[in-house]
Amino acid sequence: MMNLILSRECGNSCPYCFDEAEKQAGQKHFISMEEVGAFAKWAYNARLPYLSLSGGEPFLHPKLGMIVKLFRQNCRDTAIRILSGGVFNKDVLDTISPEDAGIIFNVNEPKDYENPKHFCKVINNIETAIRKGFRIGIGFNVWRLDFDTAFISNLAHRLALPRFTWAVANPINGLPSKAVLPEQYPAFSERCFQMLQEAARLNIEAGLDCSLPLCFFNDAQMGWVRQYHPGTASLMGTCEPPPIDVTPELEVIRCFACSKAARLKLRDFHNQGEIEEWFQKHIDAQLLHKGVFPYCSECQHLKEGRCYGGCLACREEDIGLVREKLNSPSLEQQMDEALGTGKADLALSYFNAANHWLKTDAATFKAAVAASKLGDWTQALRYATKANYNATEFETMRKIREFIASIPSSALDTGVEVAANEGSNVFVSLPVQTVRGKDST
Numbered sequence: 001m002m003n004l005i006l007s008r009e010c011g012n013s014c015p016y017c018f019d020e021a022e023k024q025a026g027q028k029h030f031i032s033m034e035e036v037g038a039f040a041k042w043a044y045n046a047r048l049p050y051l052s053l054s055g056g057e058p059f060l061h062p063k064l065g066m067i068v069k070l071f072r073q074n075c076r077d078t079a080i081r082i083l084s085g086g087v088f089n090k091d092v093l094d095t096i097s098p099e100d101a102g103i104i105f106n107v108n109e110p111k112d113y114e115n116p117k118h119f120c121k122v123i124n125n126i127e128t129a130i131r132k133g134f135r136i137g138i139g140f141n142v143w144r145l146d147f148d149t150a151f152i153s154n155l156a157h158r159l160a161l162p163r164f165t166w167a168v169a170n171p172i173n174g175l176p177s178k179a180v181l182p183e184q185y186p187a188f189s190e191r192c193f194q195m196l197q198e199a200a201r202l203n204i205e206a207g208l209d210c211s212l213p214l215c216f217f218n219d220a221q222m223g224w225v226r227q228y229h230p231g232t233a234s235l236m237g238t239c240e241p242p243p244i245d246v247t248p249e250l251e252v253i254r255c256f257a258c259s260k261a262a263r264l265k266l267r268d269f270h271n272q273g274e275i276e277e278w279f280q281k282h283i284d285a286q287l288l289h290k291g292v293f294p295y296c297s298e299c300q301h302l303k304e305g306r307c308y309g310g311c312l313a314c315r316e317e318d319i320g321l322v323r324e325k326l327n328s329p330s331l332e333q334q335m336d337e338a339l340g341t342g343k344a345d346l347a348l349s350y351f352n353a354a355n356h357w358l359k360t361d362a363a364t365f366k367a368a369v370a371a372s373k374l375g376d377w378t379q380a381l382r383y384a385t386k387a388n389y390n391a392t393e394f395e396t397m398r399k400i401r402e403f404i405a406s407i408p409s410s411a412l413d414t415g416v417e418v419a420a421n422e423g424s425n426v427f428v429s430l431p432v433q434t435v436r437g438k439d440s441t
Ligand code: SF4
Pocket: 010, 011, 012, 013, 014, 016, 017, 018, 019, 020, 055, 056, 057, 084, 085, 086, 106
């Protein structure tokens, strides 16, 4: 998902405000029509499938109606939604056609608005938007232990909405925060689970907005969540692909929480996929050698890429280091250099020491080449097969196939493993290579 920040202004008072760093960093309060036009041109060329107009409060942008029309006319295939905190003058709704954009309202419990009138304003605006025919969603950020677990389900029920989205408010890298700390998760997750049970009781589905650790719920809870709230279960573990925020200056940040890690220029990229790949390679992969808990680095879910070990913004010191090391050689470059100087064992040791996310298809293929140079053809085939499985570029796939075809079959330990479970069908697995005491990844 890509979010375009239209406004840094906001009259709301969310205690966990995720836009705080941007409010401080930004030069402009509102995006100019010139930048909107440039973004629309980029989005059209990039065939952007979805776009969220966000803020601050996007409804405070004095030309919101024109902006939505401009996108509708120039990017017909891009689905548009507006992300709002709901504190705005309801007349602005008349400037937008319900056919052109949906609206997601972020709603807090009444006690969390500094101005007590704001909760009523938000609810009035949601009801007005529904009556005008807008497609509406509501979202809820949980940020403290004593939250009302029935609040958001009851509100969705009252508004006749079949689902809501929710997230645990994350800290913002480099800023003081009121977000829940990872060490509070055990008590906190019980209350979140209660919230999901309240939702299921009212036949309302809850989708997760921002990833949570895979161990946030225990195994039994997770089994239940998978059945009743698949939109929550599917987002647990990793935050891939990263949500991307584009500032009014058309700078790109990975997400609000990691806004201090790197800022890119939108026009340097052809499409959303290229931007996601850059962030995954230069930010995510560099940070994922550990997680928010001391035991994450030994967790199989982190090692195998099923979990990010919690929000990246919780790794404040590491984000600073990542920023400093943006131009240092990648794993692939290090392996190339080692292979180029005949040090295949060094190339393999770089590879084995790297985390799951740094082991790209290109790096894994280099590990195959290194293993072959050391005479370990069985391991070379294992690496090459894995690289082939993950590769997406035609040229890379061709090279890997040629490499696999060149492996002398007499050098392989092959076999067919028959796996049988009592009481179940016997099945024959793919040929399994016997690993000779090396890393089997
Ligand atoms: S609505 Fe958004 S920008 Fe405004 S205070 Fe809440 S989180 Fe911050």
